[in-house]
Amino acid sequence: LAKTTQPISMDSYEGQEVNITCSHNNIATNDYITWYQQFPSQGPRFIIQGYKTKVTNEVASLFIPADRKSSTLSLPRVSLSDTAVYYCLVGTGGTYKYIFGTGTRLKVLA
């Protein structure tokens, strides 16, 4: 099963772009990469998902290089409300088993 590695924590200031990189060296051919956001005392919430190259939605962008061994979540112009833990997941196609790592604790400062 593909395991993910992320930085434990990051600090940023309001209005800055934040990039969080996740390593997944053992990603399988049919695995997707998914990012979730979790606020204190809440369950994780889906942010974005991709398979290769670049995906963008109204909240974030996801960059995946050709070898797919890593991915980068990009949050444009963060605000204080983006302070949360961000999880990178690699879905193991066909077995329904997702591996959540320990996540990256992002703190946005005023």
Next chain:
Amino acid sequence: DVKVTQSSRYLVKRTGEKVFLECVQDMDHENMFWYRQDPGLGLRLIYFSYDVKMKEKGDIPEGYSVSREKKERFSLILESASTNQTSMYLCASSLSGSAETQYFGPGTRLLVL
């Protein structure tokens, strides 16, 4: 919007008690999951179910069992609660298919004394 509800937000139980955690989803999802979340360890999958009466072990099934008698309901059972099962328990559901988005409930914080 998908709604996943869990029977309790907070529970306090004693060692040796049998504990039932219930999860209900209202979007006719095939897959349901139980995770536990502990500081420094992230979320770990306990069990998941891809259909009624079907279940598969996750990464840490020891000390737990599950029941899925109806599609919308997935129960986690601690047969004999122990202090090391004190944790946040999160339920999730998704459509069939392994790449589908998981929708999480608010969590149950369980304290075993």
